[in-house]
Amino acid sequence: MLTDRQLFILQIIIDDFIRSAQPVGSRNLAKKEDVSFSPATIRNEMADLEEMGFLEKTHTSSGRVPSEKGYRYYVDHLLSPGSLRRSERTAIHSIFADRQEGLEKAVQNAATILSELTSYTSIVLGPKFNDHRVKNLQIIPIDAQSAVAIIVTDTGHVENRIFSLPEGIEPADIEKMVNILNDRLTGVPLSELRQKIYKETAELMRRHLRNYEAVLNMFAEASGGSPIGKLFIGGKTNIFNQPEFRDVEKVRLVMDMMEKEQDMYELIRPTEAGVQVKIGTENAEQAMEDCSLITASYSVGDEPVGTIAILGPKRMEYSRVITLVDFLSHDMTNVLTRLYNTRI
Amino acid sequence: MLTDRQLFILQIIIDDFIRSAQPVGSRNLAKKEDVSFSPATIRNEMADLEEMGFLEKTHTSSGRVPSEKGYRYYVDHLLSPGSLRRSERTAIHSIFADRQEGLEKAVQNAATILSELTSYTSIVLGPKFNDHRVKNLQIIPIDAQSAVAIIVTDTGHVENRIFSLPEGIEPADIEKMVNILNDRLTGVPLSELRQKIYKETAELMRRHLRNYEAVLNMFAEASGGSPIGKLFIGGKTNIFNQPEFRDVEKVRLVMDMMEKEQDMYELIRPTEAGVQVKIGTENAEQAMEDCSLITASYSVGDEPVGTIAILGPKRMEYSRVITLVDFLSHDMTNVLTRLYNTRI
DNA sequence: TGTTAGCACTCTTTGTATTTGAGTGCTAAA
DNA sequence: TTTAGCACTCAAATACAAAGAGTGCTAACA
Numbered sequence: 001m002l003t004d005r006q007l008f009i010l011q012i013i014i015d016d017f018i019r020s021a022q023p024v025g026s027r028n029l030a031k032k033e034d035v036s037f038s039p040a041t042i043r044n045e046m047a048d049l050e051e052m053g054f055l056e057k058t059h060t061s062s063g064r065v066p067s068e069k070g071y072r073y074y075v076d077h078l079l080s081p082g083s084l085r086r087s088e089r090t091a092i093h094s095i096f097a098d099r100q101e102g103l104e105k106a107v108q109n110a111a112t113i114l115s116e117l118t119s120y121t122s123i124v125l126g127p128k129f130n131d132h133r134v135k136n137l138q139i140i141p142i143d144a145q146s147a148v149a150i151i152v153t154d155t156g157h158v159e160n161r162i163f164s165l166p167e168g169i170e171p172a173d174i175e176k177m178v179n180i181l182n183d184r185l186t187g188v189p190l191s192e193l194r195q196k197i198y199k200e201t202a203e204l205m206r207r208h209l210r211n212y213e214a215v216l217n218m219f220a221e222a223s224g225g226s227p228i229g230k231l232f233i234g235g236k237t238n239i240f241n242q243p244e245f246r247d248v249e250k251v252r253l254v255m256d257m258m259e260k261e262q263d264m265y266e267l268i269r270p271t272e273a274g275v276q277v278k279i280g281t282e283n284a285e286q287a288m289e290d291c292s293l294i295t296a297s298y299s300v301g302d303e304p305v306g307t308i309a310i311l312g313p314k315r316m317e318y319s320r321v322i323t324l325v326d327f328l329s330h331d332m333t334n335v336l337t338r339l340y341n342t343r344i
Numbered sequence: 345m346l347t348d349r350q351l352f353i354l355q356i357i358i359d360d361f362i363r364s365a366q367p368v369g370s371r372n373l374a375k376k377e378d379v380s381f382s383p384a385t386i387r388n389e390m391a392d393l394e395e396m397g398f399l400e401k402t403h404t405s406s407g408r409v410p411s412e413k414g415y416r417y418y419v420d421h422l423l424s425p426g427s428l429r430r431s432e433r434t435a436i437h438s439i440f441a442d443r444q445e446g447l448e449k450a451v452q453n454a455a456t457i458l459s460e461l462t463s464y465t466s467i468v469l470g471p472k473f474n475d476h477r478v479k480n481l482q483i484i485p486i487d488a489q490s491a492v493a494i495i496v497t498d499t500g501h502v503e504n505r506i507f508s509l510p511e512g513i514e515p516a517d518i519e520k521m522v523n524i525l526n527d528r529l530t531g532v533p534l535s536e537l538r539q540k541i542y543k544e545t546a547e548l549m550r551r552h553l554r555n556y557e558a559v560l561n562m563f564a565e566a567s568g569g570s571p572i573g574k575l576f577i578g579g580k581t582n583i584f585n586q587p588e589f590r591d592v593e594k595v596r597l598v599m600d601m602m603e604k605e606q607d608m609y610e611l612i613r614p615t616e617a618g619v620q621v622k623i624g625t626e627n628a629e630q631a632m633e634d635c636s637l638i639t640a641s642y643s644v645g646d647e648p649v650g651t652i653a654i655l656g657p658k659r660m661e662y663s664r665v666i667t668l669v670d671f672l673s674h675d676m677t678n679v680l681t682r683l684y685n686t687r688i
Numbered sequence: 689t690g691t692t693a694g695c696a697c698t699c700t701t702t703g704t705a706t707t708t709g710a711g712t713g714c715t716a717a718a
Numbered sequence: 719t720t721t722a723g724c725a726c727t728c729a730a731a732t733a734c735a736a737a738g739a740g741t742g743c744t745a746a747c748a
Contacts, residue, residue, distance in 0.1 A: 025740050038692050043741065061698040061740045136484045140496045148500050152484045156492050160502040236603055240596040248592055252584045255599070259580055369711050382721050387712065405711045405727045691747080698741075707732075718721075 002052075005037075009045050010054055011078045014066045018315050021243045023063030068280045068314070071292070075277050075318050082323040088117055092328050096335040103127065103155075108232045110308065114328065115235025118310055118321055121258070123268055126229030126306020127298070127336065132157060132190040137181045139174050141165065147174070153190065155340055180204060229306050231264055242313045250290060254311075257287040268309045270297045275326045280314050292316045296329035300336045308332070346396075349381075353389050354398055355422045358410045362659050365587045367407030412624045412658070415636070419621050419662050426667040432461055436672050440679040447471070452576045454652065458672065459579025462654055462665055465602070467612055470573030470650020471642070471680065476501060476534040481525045483518050485509065491518070497534065499684055513552065521552050573650050575608055586657045594634060598655075601631040612653045614641040619670045624658050636660045640673035644680045652676070 002010070012035065016024045026039040026046060035042070046064050049055045054070035057063075066074065084092075095110045107124050114122035132153035141147045142162070151159045184200045185193065197205075236258055245251050257263050267285055270276075275296045283293055294316070295309040308329055310321050346354070356379065360368045370383040370390060379386070390408050393399045398414035401407075410418065439454045451468050458466035476497040485491045488509070495503045528544045529537065541549075580602055589595050601607050611629055614620075619640045627637055638660070639653040652673055654665050 023740090027740070039740095040692050040694090041690085044691085047742075057741085059699055059740095061742095062700080063740065135486060138482060138494075140480045142479060142496075142498060142500050146500065148496050148502060150482075150494060150496070150502060152486075152492050152494070152504075154486060156486050156490065156506040158492060158494060158502065158504040160496075162500040237596060237599045240592060240599070246592055248584060248590055248595065251592065251595070252581060255581045255584070367711090371711070383711095384713095384721050384723090385719090388720090391713075401712085403728055405713095406729080407711065689748100693746080694744090696741105696743090698739105700737100700739085702735100702737075704735085705733085708730085710727105710729090712725105712727075714724090714726105716721100716723085718719100 002049075006045055006049055007078065009042060010049055010066075010070065011074065013046075013055065013064060014070060014074045014078070017066055018317060021315055023058055023065050025063035028063075066315075068282070071279045071314060071318075072282075075279070075322075079319050079322070082319040084323060084327055088324065089327070091117060092324075092331055095328075096332070104230065107230070107306075110328065110332070111232040111234035113234075114308065114310065114324070115238060117324060118312070118317075119235070119238050119241060120310050120312035120316065120321070121236055121238050122234040123264060123309040123311060124232045124234070124306070125265070125268055125308070127300070128229035128305055134185050134188050134190070134193060137178060137185060139178050139181075141171065141174060151190075177204070231261060233258060233264070239311075239313075242315075244290065244313055244315065253287040253289075254291065257285060267293065268295050268307050270295060270304060270307050273297065273304070275322050275329070277318065277322065290314055292318075294318070294321050294325050296325045298329045298332035298336065300333070300340050305336065306332075346393075350389055350393055351422065353386060354393055354410075354414065355418065357390075357399065357408055358414060358418045358422070361410055362661060365659060367402055367409050369407035372407075410659075412626070415623045415658060415662075416626075419623070419666075423663050423666070426663040428667060428671055432668065433671070435461060436668075436675055439672075440676070448574065451574070451650075452578075454672065454676070455576040455578035457578075458652065458654065458668070459582060461668060462656070462661075463579070463582050463585060464654050464656035464660065464665065465580055465582050466578040467608060467653040467655060468576045468578070468650070469609070469612055469652070471644070472573035472649055478529050478532050478534065478537060481522060481529060483522050483525075485515065485518060495534075510552070517552055521548070524548060575605060577602060577608070583655075583657075586659075588634065588657055588659065597631040597633075598635065601629060611637065612639050612651050614639060614648060614651050617641065617648070619666050619673070621662065621666065634658055636662075638662070638665050638669050640669045642673045642676040642680065644677070644684050649680065650676075 009029070012029060012032065013024050016029070026042040029035055029042050030037065030039040046055060049070075050057065050064065053067055054073060055064040056067045056070075058065060091113055095113055096106050107127065111122045111124040114124070132155055134151060135154045136152040138150040138152075139147050140150065145164055146162055147165050149161050149163060153159075181201060185196060188196050236255070239245050239251060239254055245254070257267075263285060267283060267288070275294065278288075278293045278295070280289055280292065283291070288311075290313060291311055292314050293309055293311050295307055297304040297307045299305055308325060310316075310325055312321070353373070356373060356376065357368050360373070370386040373379055373386050374381065374383045390399060393414075394401065394408065397411055398417060399408040400411045400414075402409060435457055439457055440450050451470065455466045455468040458468070476499055478495060479498045480496040482494040482496075483491050484494065486506070490506055491509050493505050493507060497503075525545060529540060532540050580599070583589050583595060583598055589598070601611075607629060611627060611632070619638065622632075622637045622639070624633055624636065627635070632655075634657060635655055636658050637653055637655050639651055641648040641651045643649055652669060654660075654669055656665070
């Protein structure tokens with residue numbers, strides 16, 4: 001068990017290291033105003049803290065650096081709850097202020113602002129609406145061989161795909177089909193569209209369309225096929241600012257990872273509700289070894305529809321970022337719920 | 345004027361430097377099989393070449409390095425025309441092999457393959473069709489206040505945008521409007537859509553829609569508003585491989601630039617037909633100081649619709665990359681022309 | 689018994705010569 | 719005109735010393 005003094009010292013060390021990126025030694029620590037013990041005392045405590053695995057040394061006679069376990073303890077027990085500046089709050093509120101631009105733009109905007117506010121890298125996923133419902137279906141013939149299928153959802157989202165038409169199909173046939181599709185499928189949630197379309201309309205489709213699988217594919221993609229929303233990353237190059245990433249190889253690892261969409265999806269896949277902090281190797285991804293990730297999901301009503309995240313060095317300003325991410329995720333939840341939850 | 349021997353030496357120096365990234369000295373040059381002069385002779389020639397501005401020294405007693413002027417001369421006069429390996433050719437042909445995926449995917453694919461083939465960074469812009477023509481327009485009401493406007497073009501491309509409906513509009517009104525819009529605007533090229541819609545339908549729209557500007561805006565974006573195609577960048581982190589970019593600051597400059605879409609558009613904006621090479625400061629962009637850019641546009645018929653480019657260090661394998669870019673741009677032109685030019 | 693001063697020790701960082709090696713320019717001979 | 723020879727330059731590597739920040743341990747102190 002840790003004594004109060006050990007907690008105090010651990011906290012100061014980590015705070016200091018987060019600020020300075022320099023290993024912190026007993027002598028300098030003792031000089032701080034609110035520290036009233038001698039360097040020797042501090043050294044003893046530090047030795048204990050190191051023995052317990054909260055601190056590390058970079059070499060035998062260096063100052064101490066927080067270990068992963070140290071950060072973990074710090075985040076779990078020592079964090080003083082931060083508060084946001086007025087300017088930060090207005091910046092966040094402004095993201096969803098004007099709806100005209102469309103949801104996707106707004107989300108992208110969120111990523112940009114988040115990265116500017118933190119000077120770390122931001123990742124915003126979503127939103128995906130599992131309960132998008134079909135509002136309208138269209139099939140628009142392009143030429144003799146091909147047509148575009150379009151789904152409009154009740155959230156105003158549009159999916160489209162080109163597919164081939166069977167030989168000699170008549171415009172009237174298509175119109176009839178569209179009518180039937182709309183009749184049978186309006187109001188169906190995208191998540192159920194796939195099975196519904198098989199059950200309700202496959203027979204009909206088969207009769208009229210040679211490769212109706214293409215249309216089914218489109219529907220599959222629109223619903224379950226791409227089960228995740230779009231991914232936006234803001235401030236990709238912010239990592240260059242961190243002194244511990246002076247090393248080209250380290251930067252490269254992280255940059256490479258950020259280019260792989262799949263990896264990023266995996267990385268920020270939400271595991272539980274609320275703000276989550278993953279420190280260094282707590283992230284599965286190899287490249288995250290020296291980084292930490294703070295994530296939070298946002299929802300429409302009770303349904304999580306997306307994730308926001310901040311990726312920074314392990315030496316991250318946890319307090320500030322957690323507050324920020326928490327605040328933004330709630331704000332997004334509020335706005336989106338107000339916008340889209342009414343229809344349920 | 346340069347003597348044959350000077351040309352020869354210049355060529356060997358640049359070839360060697362492109363391979364090794366090391367300043368090349370007279371002694372090592374003289375050791376090469378196909379060089380039959382003594383180091384002293386070479387030194388004399390090098391001194392002349394330096395005086396003329398084709399070579400530079402990194403310090404007084406170092407080997408020579410090509411200057412920008414040197415590269416320029418090399419590209420303009422000394423390039424041996426490269427040829428592609430069978431595997432490279434099949435890789436390129438495979439890009440547009442299956443149309444099912446959609447044009448956008450194929451273009452993105454082109455960027456990826458191009459960067460893998462060269463191990464430089466690739467940039468692919470487009471395609472934008474100036475002569476997309478309107479095939480069909482739809483307005484789908486979402487709820488009492490809003491609706492989605494959709495344009496389908498004769499290339500199968502779909503644009504959509506949400507806008508607000510005026511109070512108390514009837515579904516029948518909308519249907520009427522859609523009919524009129526389709527009647528008046530089908531077949532109109534997107535480039536002329538904006539003025540046409542004003543001339544032909546503004547009066548009508550104003551009567552039925554409160555904020556018909558939103559719809560006009562959408563049309564504007566679909567046609568002239570985003571006058572450029574989508575931008576794909578492949579192998580962003582390939583620059584890390586280059587020994588002259590061991591320096592974090594240098595990498596950062598380039599990475600920062602690549603994150604700014606606007607800068608990238610400007611960078612690869614085509615200036616004339618055919619393959620173009622821009623070396624170092626020949627690019628306006630500050631961050632390109634140590635990089636070269638090789639671009640080529642591709643067309644549908646005679647109309648250029650997009651650009652492909654390779655961004656690498658000044659010490660780039662010009663011969664190989666030029667051949668590759670030339671080949672791919674022609675291939676894309678062929679495929680796209682076959683696909684889309686028939687309708688004109 | 690917990691705290692602290694003192695001290696020897698370690699290891700990085702910084703600075704300063706010194707050497708090595710690759711390369712140059714110039715001169716004079718072939 | 720070419721080339722051998724030589725003095726010279728500079729970056730990079732090597733070695734060494736000193737400085738500085740830090741530690742651990744012991745013994746004295748409150």
